[in-house]
Amino acid sequence: MTETHLQHLTPDEIELWAQGLLPAARAPHLAQCVDCLATAERERKLFLQLAQLERFGPSAGFVDRVMAQIRIATPSGGFNGR
Amino acid sequence: MRRYERPIFSLLYRMMRDRALAEDLAQETFIKVLNGIKSYRPEFKFSSWIFKIANNAAIDHLRKRSVDTLSMDGAPDALAASALQLGDPGESPLQAVEARELGSAIERAIARLRPEYRACILLRHVEGYAYEEIAQMLDLPLGTVKTYIHRARNELRGLLEDRRA
Numbered sequence: 001m002t003e004t005h006l007q008h009l010t011p012d013e014i015e016l017w018a019q020g021l022l023p024a025a026r027a028p029h030l031a032q033c034v035d036c037l038a039t040a041e042r043e044r045k046l047f048l049q050l051a052q053l054e055r056f057g058p059s060a061g062f063v064d065r066v067m068a069q070i071r072i073a074t075p076s077g078g079f080n081g082r
Numbered sequence: 083m084r085r086y087e088r089p090i091f092s093l094l095y096r097m098m099r100d101r102a103l104a105e106d107l108a109q110e111t112f113i114k115v116l117n118g119i120k121s122y123r124p125e126f127k128f129s130s131w132i133f134k135i136a137n138n139a140a141i142d143h144l145r146k147r148s149v150d151t152l153s154m155d156g157a158p159d160a161l162a163a164s165a166l167q168l169g170d171p172g173e174s175p176l177q178a179v180e181a182r183e184l185g186s187a188i189e190r191a192i193a194r195l196r197p198e199y200r201a202c203i204l205l206r207h208v209e210g211y212a213y214e215e216i217a218q219m220l221d222l223p224l225g226t227v228k229t230y231i232h233r234a235r236n237e238l239r240g241l242l243e244d245r246r247a
Contacts, residue, residue: 011228011232011235012228042239043235043239046207046235046238046239046242047207049184049188050188050203050207050208050238051207051208051210052185053185053188053189053208054092054185055088055089055092056088056091056092056095057087057088057091057092058087058091058104058105058108059105062087062091062105062108062109063083063084063087065109066083066109066112066113066116069109069113070113070116070117071117
């Protein structure tokens with residue numbers, strides 16, 4: 001058993017595991033450590049919940065309101081800003 | 083602009099918890115971006131640049147107002163009643179109610195985080211940006227971003243576990 005095999009997973013490694021990217025060398029520890037597995041499962045659940053949060057949009061006409069305030073350069077070097 | 087409209091507005095809405103203010107700041111962000119497009123440096127990702135401008139607008143406003151970690155008692159309905167986007171058409175009414183309750187609980191928990199933790203966790207786990215990009219957006223050292231996100235996750239888990247207790 002190597003020293004790496006005994007070390008608990010770091011937060012970065014838990015995140016890698018949740019993304020399916022944990023290096024194979026660290027997988028045996030997770031398979032044997034109840035604490036790390038419980039922490040990893042809790043973290044994965046939180047990541048999923050955050051990723052599923054609603055995306056909000058601004059009200060109708062938002063783009064028009066922004067574009068009304070954009071300065072557009074004219075061929076003479078001036079701006080058409082409103 | 084369409085591509086960033088919702089992500090930028092969502093970030094600002096969750097940072098400010100005020101729809102009208104979030105919309106003003108989103109508008110300010112896009113105006114700065116579009117009027118200052120010549121100052122964009124292509125060595126940075128465009129998304130990093132636009133989120134940086136939006137986050138600076140939010141932080142400046144929060145500093146001016148001295149708003150810190152407010153309760154969600156006065157939160158707008160849309161945020162307080164936010165549901166998770168489970169995307170399951172076969173979801174039962176009970177599952178839909180549970181998803182809505184959980185979504186609201188997460189929104190309340192996010193609102194209780196310090197603004198800098200809130201920005202980091204939203205950019206990482208809602209918008210999906212890499213740590214390095216977040217460090218660039220927020221002008222913070224990479225180690226600080228990792229620490230903020232780790233602490234924010236611990237706080238969120240604690241707040242969500244308290245809800246179940």
